[in-house]
Amino acid sequence: MTELEKFEEFMKNYQDMVYSTALRLLGNETDAQDIAQTVFLKAYESFAGLRESPTAGGWLKTVATNLCLNHLTRYRARWKMFSELSSPDDDKDFVETVAAPAQSNTFDETERKRLLDEALQRLPDCQRVPLVLYHFEDLAYDEIASRLGASLSKIKTDIHRGRLALKRYLEPVRDEIDPLGQAARMSP
Amino acid sequence: MKSEPDPKLATQIDAALKGLPDSPAPSSLVHRVRAAIEAKRAAPWWRRSWWEWPLAARVAFAVLTAGFAAILSGGGYVLSEGATTYSKEWTERLVTADLHPSSFDSLWNAGQLLWAQAIQPLFHYAAAATIVLYLICIGLGTACFRFAVKHA
Numbered sequence: 001m002t003e004l005e006k007f008e009e010f011m012k013n014y015q016d017m018v019y020s021t022a023l024r025l026l027g028n029e030t031d032a033q034d035i036a037q038t039v040f041l042k043a044y045e046s047f048a049g050l051r052e053s054p055t056a057g058g059w060l061k062t063v064a065t066n067l068c069l070n071h072l073t074r075y076r077a078r079w080k081m082f083s084e085l086s087s088p089d090d091d092k093d094f095v096e097t098v099a100a101p102a103q104s105n106t107f108d109e110t111e112r113k114r115l116l117d118e119a120l121q122r123l124p125d126c127q128r129v130p131l132v133l134y135h136f137e138d139l140a141y142d143e144i145a146s147r148l149g150a151s152l153s154k155i156k157t158d159i160h161r162g163r164l165a166l167k168r169y170l171e172p173v174r175d176e177i178d179p180l181g182q183a184a185r186m187s188p
Numbered sequence: 189m190k191s192e193p194d195p196k197l198a199t200q201i202d203a204a205l206k207g208l209p210d211s212p213a214p215s216s217l218v219h220r221v222r223a224a225i226e227a228k229r230a231a232p233w234w235r236r237s238w239w240e241w242p243l244a245a246r247v248a249f250a251v252l253t254a255g256f257a258a259i260l261s262g263g264g265y266v267l268s269e270g271a272t273t274y275s276k277e278w279t280e281r282l283v284t285a286d287l288h289p290s291s292f293d294s295l296w297n298a299g300q301l302l303w304a305q306a307i308q309p310l311f312h313y314a315a316a317a318t319i320v321l322y323l324i325c326i327g328l329g330t331a332c333f334r335f336a337v338k339h340a
Contacts, residue, residue: 004225008218019213033217040221041228117208135205160193163201170200 007047011040014057018064024132025068027121035071039064065137069147072129116169127162130155 001009018039022032042063043050050056120128130148133139139147145155192198233241241249 004222007225008222011218011221015213015217016210019217020210023211029214033214033220036213036217037220037224040217041224044221044225113208116204117211120205120208131205135202156193163194163197166201166204167197170204 003047006051007044010047010051010056011043014060015040017057018060021061021064021136022068024120024136025065025129026071027123027125027128031071035064035067038067061137065133069129072125073149112169116166119166119169123162123165127158127165130159131162131166134159 015036019032019036022035022039023029026032026035039060043056043060046059050059053059120131123131130144130150133144133147134141141155141159142152144159145152148155150158228236233245238246238249
């Protein structure tokens with residue numbers, strides 16, 4: 001088995017984790033693939049040390065997270081001027097952009113998870129990124145605020161809004177959906 | 189520090205999100221990475237990072253760079269000496285030259301006349317137009333951004 005074939009085996013063990021990390025942070029499949037490719041190219045350069053390392057998964061996840069945050073920072077810098085002009089109420093529009101879960105008792109677990117994942121990806125960046133860092137990377141609010149260069153109160157508000165938007169995917173929804181299938185407006 | 193505005197919701201969301209399975213990476217990812225690695229391997233040594241160059245090439249490059257830096261710093265010294273001599277010559281010429289103040293007066297008067305007759309009356313309009321155009325740019329930019337975000 002050549003070195004490259006060994007690396008491909010290594011990659012197959014971790015590619016879903018790396019790709020998922022990138023997809024959750026970026027909310028975009030194409031960007032997530034690009035980031036995952038870059039992560040594995042970096043891993044190949046350090047393959048001698050990573051091959052047998054028990055912390056290889058953590059290393060890959062950290063590199064993926066850092067690359068995603070760099071990517072988002074570059075993108076955000078381009079739009080910062082205009083995004084700062086948008087009104088704080090713009091975030092609430094998300095609730096209407098995500099399809100309401102079907103009002104059915106046959107709403108199975110797999111389908112619910114799929115919808116929750118989809119809803120997470122469709123959250124606005126300002127809610128999704130801190131939410132993912134908090135729940136998947138186990139970072140504290142102040143660490144997230146520091147890494148994203150935002151105030152602590154904004155991070156808390158954005159995470160809370162993100163949770164409220166995802167709330168209706170937690171259980172087979174009955175009480176939050178009206179008879180027309182429209183989501184009840186959630187107050188922050 | 190993890191103080192929660194709604195601890196129950198936070199716990200529920202945490203459990204739900206952590207229960208999500210990983211999204212399967214596209215099958216093309218392995219091929220893309222392999223192709224990128226092979227392309228990198230196939231690249232000639234001078235297109236790789238300096239650390240991957242052959243030892244002889246690295247040494248030669250270091251010697252050449254040091255020589256180039258020496259030439260640049262030596263050249264800078266020669267140029268600086270030349271510039272000092274040249275500026276001294278001009279200073280001496282200007283100090284000894286017989287300058288006529290009347291020629292400067294005419295130029296000054298012409299400038300004042302041009303300002304009073306042509307530029308000053310239009311100055312306020314030009315300033316106002318600049319401000320209006322600036323505000324239009326901000327407004328159009330904001331509208332385009334919101335349109336793009338809503339239709340993304």
